[in-house]
Amino acid sequence: MTPEQLSATIADALRGLVDRGEIVLSNGVPTEVKVDRTKQREHGDYATNVALQLAKGAGMNPRDFAAKLADALSALEGIDKVDVAGPGFINVFVSAGAQGAVAAAIVAAGDAYGTSNALGGKKINVEFISANPTGPLHLGHTRWAVLGDAIGRVLSAAGADVTREFYINDRGVQMNHFANSIIASALGLPKPEDGYAGGYIDDLAKAVEAAHPGIFQLEGDDRLAAVRKVGYAIQLKEQQDQLELFNTHFDVWFSELSLHETGQESGGVPNTLARLKDLGHVYEDGGALWMRTTDFGDDKDRVLIKSDGELTYFASDTAYYLNKRARGFENCVYLLGADHHGYVNRLKAMAACVGDDPAQTLDVLIGQLVKILRDGQELKLSKRAGTIVTLNELVDEIGVDALRYSLARYPADSPLTLDVAEITKAASDNPVYYVQYGHARTSALLRNAADLGLSLPEDFDPSLLSHEREGDLLRALAEYPSVVEAAASFREPHRVARYLEETTAIFNRWYDTRECRLLPQGDEPVAPVNEARLVLTRAVQIVLANGLRLLGVSAPERM
Template sequence: MTPEQLSAVIVDVLTTLSDQGAITLPDGVPASVTVERPRQKGHGDYATNVALQLAKKAQMNPRAFAELVRERLGAVEGVADVEIAGPGFLNISVSAGAQGAVAAQVVESGDEYGRTSTLSGERINVEFISANPTGPLHLGHTRWAVVGDAVARVLDAAGAEVTREFYINDRGNQMNLFGASVEAAALGRPTPENGYHGGYIADLAREVVAADPGIVDLPEGERHTAFREAAYALQLRQQQDQLERFETRFDVWFSERSLHDSDDVAAGLEKLRGQGHLFDADGALWMRTTDFDDDKDRVLIKSDGSLTYFASDTAYYVDKRQRGFDRCIYLLGADHHGYVNRLRAMAACAGDDPDHHIEVLIGQMVKIMKDGQELKLSKRAGTLVTLEELVDLIGVDALRYTLARYPADSPLTLDAAEMTKQSSDNPVFYVQYAHARISSILRNAADLGFAGPGSVPEDFDPALLSHEKEGELLRALAEFPRVVASAAELREPHRVARYLEDTAGVYHRFYDNCRVLPMGDEEPNDLHRARLVLVAATRTVLANGLRLLGVSAPERM
């Protein structure tokens, strides 16, 4: 019996009490109640404070309210015992059969176990990384590649319709400087002032000329444009290839240029003008964001007629909303903290609710140490180590898992040696090893003639899973859907990682105390079969959780 199932049972009990007139709830029976695992042993399998929450509304003493619930709940099949504690808490013990049935439920659900409908019906756009296409992705982008992707994965698992979007800043002076830098490298000229440096610029220049040798002979203006566009295409493709290798994929690569080429910027500003929050002053067009707690009003069109970055940002947000997204989530670095209020104000100026339609997550910096020194220099970029180099040094799984297991708003200092160490001290190794160890057990079980791990034998008896360590593991597995839903609602995928580590620990303790396979000439029995279902269920949960973090679940290590 999972917490969700027990919550539904308690709601049914409350509904019966209400229908019989035993309790009166002016607001009606709630759709769900909170059911949690108690912190102390001996307090049952689950606990609920429903009596404390509803007694005042029912104008009853909490313990008297709890007694009504206890009496009827204790008669429900699968509930072994209900005790009242303190002012009205209910501690609930479920039967071994009801608890053991969770293992069969997990195995039968397979890849779907852990998915919920918590956010069903919501269309959410998650925009992250959004780097300029003027250089390789680096460590700063790496954290967002992990966290943004994991946020999108848990939102999807909670039932939302999710679009992962990369906003390509492919317009403006930085693009011209980028093109001029590649052009100068190809022609053997000095890098232009404020231009781009690093070995990758020379690499791009060679690739551009190799693909089109005649490009160097074009007239100056035409040549500059050709170099810019060719280098842009190559750099963008490299970013996409690096992210693909890093298990981070986007549904939409949105070009800033497209906003201007399609006149969407003008259309977006016209929509805002209709909301009454634009005004003209000093020959410029402004948005009165101070109406919504911004520290100052923002310029959209300068007095010389040029558009500001904020104008593009505004048009881009309006475009997202017009594409039907209910919520637009932005993942930004620590240096963009000042953007939070202005983006919220911009959404309000567009007529939206900034508490619902827009959400800005701010992430902190990451440092990675190697041999006691911070990794800063890159062979290709000259500064800031690149994503490609980090993957080569640390590996996809270790890098993704380590960055995913911490709250995004906490600064990190990580050690490359610790991240790659193959020991139980390394969290990713610890979780992956649990999955691999289970896979080995299931292979051995198949050799002994047991049913495959993806099915539940007809003679499976969940009541046999009555050992204390089996109960702990079953309760841990039952928590997984709630953990996923919480990670989605709070935008905190690190909750999944920490859950996996805890569950791997519970599994290891179970395995140390409960023999799964027969030994020597011992005949396979029903307890072996029941425990194999529990083991297979654990493997399913570990694999599903790792998938939410974009980390592999190896069968051999």
């Protein structure tokens, strides 16, 4: 019995008490009852405080309310015992058969186990990384590549219609600095002021020449425009390839420059400015055009057009938000760097200025910095980029799985220091190795069972999974869907990683328990309990694989 099933069972029991006139609920029977896994087995399998929540409205003492509900639950199939504790907590002991049926349900669901319709097709845009197409992706982008992708995965698992979006910062003077740096490298000239350095610029110059021979023989603005266009395309393609190899996929690559193109019907900057004027939240002062964001909690009003006529980045930000909303996104998730704390109130005020409720349409996550240590020294320099550690170099040094898992298992707002030796070692105190090895162990058990002629039964007796360790494991497996739902609701995929580590530990304790041996020994015949434990092992394998998939990490069958 899963927590969700027990929640529904308790709601049905409450409905029965109301129908029989034993209790009166002025606000009606709740559609959902919160059920928690207990920390100690002697307190039952699950606990709920629903009596404490509803007793006052029913005009009853919480313990009396709890006692009535406990009696009703005790009579139901699948429940062994119900205790009332303290001021009115209800502890539920589930029968072994009802609990063991969880394993069969997991095996039947397979890859779909843990998915739900909690977010009911809600259309959500997750924007992350948002880099300039002027160089390779680096460590700062890497954390967002992991978290943004994992957030998208858990949201999809919870039923949301998710679009993962990369905002290309391809408008501004940096693009000319980028092109001039490539030209200088190709012609053997000194690096221009505010230009880009590093071996990757030399590589780009060669790639640009190879793609368009003679391009550097063009003159003046023609050469600048041509090199900017070709260099941009090559560098952006490299970023895209880097991210795909890092198991991070984007559905949309959105150009900032496109917001300023003529003919942009909705969400473009001209359209945005006209809409803001109609709503009455802009004004002119000192020759500049301002948005009155202080009306909605910002610390100061924001400039949209400077006194010299130049558009600000905030004008692009506002147009981009409106573009997303025009595309039908009900919720826009932004993942921003540690230096963007001031953007939170700014973006919320902007959303309010255009008539939205930012509490519903906007989620802004601020990430903290990551340090990578090797031999006690922080990795800072790159052979190829000069001043940054690139994503490709991190992958070569650490590996996709170790890097992704290590970054995914912490909340976005916690600063991180990761040691290369620690996160790549093959030892049980390395979380990614621990969880992956747990999955590999289930695969080995299933292979060994097959070698003995033991296959998953079409039917089995779930009540045979009655050992205390099996109860612990089944309760953990049953909790997985609610963990995924919470990870999606709070935009916190680290909840999945921590769950996987806890569940792997519970599985290992079961595996190490002599009384829970999966395979028959010596000349022992295959018994029904062996078949039941085979189903349980397969259920563990599915849950570990599904959870690792949500983090973008592989689930190896051999290690």
